[in-house]
Amino acid sequence: MNSPRGGHPVGHQEPRILWSPPRVSSAGKEVVELARSAGLNPDPWQQLVLDEALGERADGTWAASEVGLVVSRQNGKGSILEAVELADLFLLDGEMTIHSAHLFDTSLEAFNRIMTLIEQTPDLERFVTRVVRSHGEEGIEVFRGFPKRKRRLRFKTRTKGGGRGLSGDRVIVDEAMYYTPEQDAALRPTLSARPNPQLWLTGSAGTKESVQLGRIRNAALAGTNPRLCYMEWSIDGCTDFCPADCQDHDPVDSIESYARANPGLGIRISSEHIEGERASMAAETFLCERLGVGDWPVEGESWRVIDEESWLDRVDEVSEPATPLVFAVDVTPDRRYACISVAGSNGEGMVHVEITGDGIKLDHRPGTRWVVPRVHELWKKWRPAAVVVDKGSQAGMFVDELEALGVKVLTPTMREFAQGCGAFYGAIVPRRGNTPSLVHTNQVPLTTAVAGAERRELADLWAWDKRNAAVDISPLVAVTLATWGHAKVTVKPKARPRMAWG
Template structure:
């Protein structure tokens, strides 16, 4: 048997530039106050014939942190997004083997991939590697992996002498049913068009205190087709940025949407397996063979960039938005201001935008505040314990700078009494104005008549926003968009309200519509 204390290979990243450190773009940090079983996974991987890559070591250390209260695992949900061929399969095999062999009681493990055929194929690959390792001694005699369904229960699976079982299953609303599961894997989660698999697996694990459900994937073909993955990404990023303690772990290796796919430094910063199991020559070949627009296939596979983030599929062309971006734009003192408050229909977030006309007749549009919930919209949020940036609130903003506030009655009307009670000059924007607000902003951006600051909140909203018809016009579709778009709604309505509140400023967005 191999000595688990000695690595099979000491990884030394070859060809890496001095400033090419590869780090996750988002990752739940290691909590040093909690012990971890991560080193056990390293030893398991070595016995399987694979030396873990540095990123896998980091993942194992965090994912296997121990809850000091229960002695079980701290994290119950683990979402991991890495580029292709970065070691997802070897990570899965190490985790499955560890669970089946060293846990104090028998484990039920279920593995799911894109579809039934791919699930069996990937499962077979892992089983063959398991059989070629010292762990073959733990596979139950006479019932080693069968290519045909097991006669006992009509399903393929692997039995261990520890009593643990490892099953492949098809992605369906019945996935994992029929037993209590301790460990679940949904591989290539981008292929799931809805959350039926997750809803099927979660109830089977609810009675297991240290159960874990893993989601492993690269990004999908589009945020609409892979809506469940996009939702997981947004939730994971928000948790990491807010630094809120959670039992959900999130890891993402990706490049920014505007990263240059031709720049090798981008590769080194994004691809955790480059220089270890991947070579510059092979990655260069992949790039040269990609004939897709803007190298979207290469970006998706190796930089983890969504194709609809790397093209002009925004509802307002990205090039036009970039042309209007002026990070140094300011509002001259004494300029009349128009404010807009917008709230997501589910009350999950709110935004406050301001619009004003600069001396050069360009409209300055800015997201002043964007935050979760609605309790801060009137008076702001300056609680010392808050991890978030200070949120001003419309009362403070208008009290200091003046100006009228506008809002959409359908979503913000419930705050009208509070506006009045706090002396805020606030009016609902008529439906006739809302109907043309989005086309008006679209036209103004195409004609370079606005100045945007390049704020990420607005870019994120534009990247997922969808349209809906409104009579002869159109507007932003809140329900069809993949996340709340309050920053975009606030800016759109503020721009339109400016034309209504200041009819003499010399530009009417309606002029470009009809």
């Protein structure tokens, strides 16, 4: 953690995620100096953002044509935008800057804040030739430079057509977690006719609806956009698969995690305030709003892990599982859905997996109250070898109750589950020289789960990513657990080697 000021912890001044294009220079230092002359005193992290985002190529154009900034509220993101907009009016060469916000009140507040900075700085105010305060048309015009030219800053509230017809050298999309593809279609073309354009998307952690912000985040993580500058302050938080003593991810209740996700900690946010938020907010809300853990959409549509052809090649609609059977249970992170699955050999050398059901309805249903009675019913009817439950997931709440009913429960470790994910994948998409060893009946919930699944890295292994999946993947997790359990109960112990003496 950074050095404390006055005995209080200070937020990390460098982002957890940084992707930036090569540059030969940067206008960031000059922009910081101008901001200071207007009464702004950028923190080190704010200076870093300006330096990275305003990097220049050898020909003087921006190294990044697109800038993404994700940081939680109250950390000082607005001051960065004010510094850039002051520079566009009074320092840099662009002629039009557009500042767009999701709500009118937010757009108006941004306009009022920059007007206050200008009005309290006579050396800047003397260049202002016009201020427009009409509702929805707020803007500032400046006449300066050599030769003197008009510079304009417009403030717009985003609508489906908001920004259409305006040609801007820089477009700033604040509250970008609410920025839609339709709004992007209206705003992005405003840059096309400019010689040196730059688009900024800024906001806090996104949701499944944050498609545009999610796209540039994915591009940064994949390293696929050489003209993108992306910075994110967040934690790499524990997931449902993590044990209580997990050392691989950031805990949600530590000062170090608060510092990692909030560069303004100890400067304009206190750890006591964050503790109060954690006590009053829902867990998922606190993760998103204060620790930067977004419920990001999955870019690339579907079939990102197991390809569609390989999955459909394993369909066998007449296959049936035989003893020994193993059942498994999984629950979504928000407990909205649960799923029960089964795995068993089909007599043809294949492991058969499917979602259980009663002939009318599959055991993939809303809520969780039905799970224990249904598992107990299946246990008494089929006498399986075991029921697998990941004790570190939401389904772990069933373990004690099931065992009290006489159900034999297997609980894999996180590493065993990750190994099970790899084995499940290999049974569908085998390595060269091997053959597939699993079949299914193409049940819609399971196929949908496989199509929308993502994976997350775990050191030298990987596991299904329940938090960031685009769809409910509880059916996939359940059959993976069942397959792991089936392998465990059917493995034959190795014979002890016969000694040649004694």
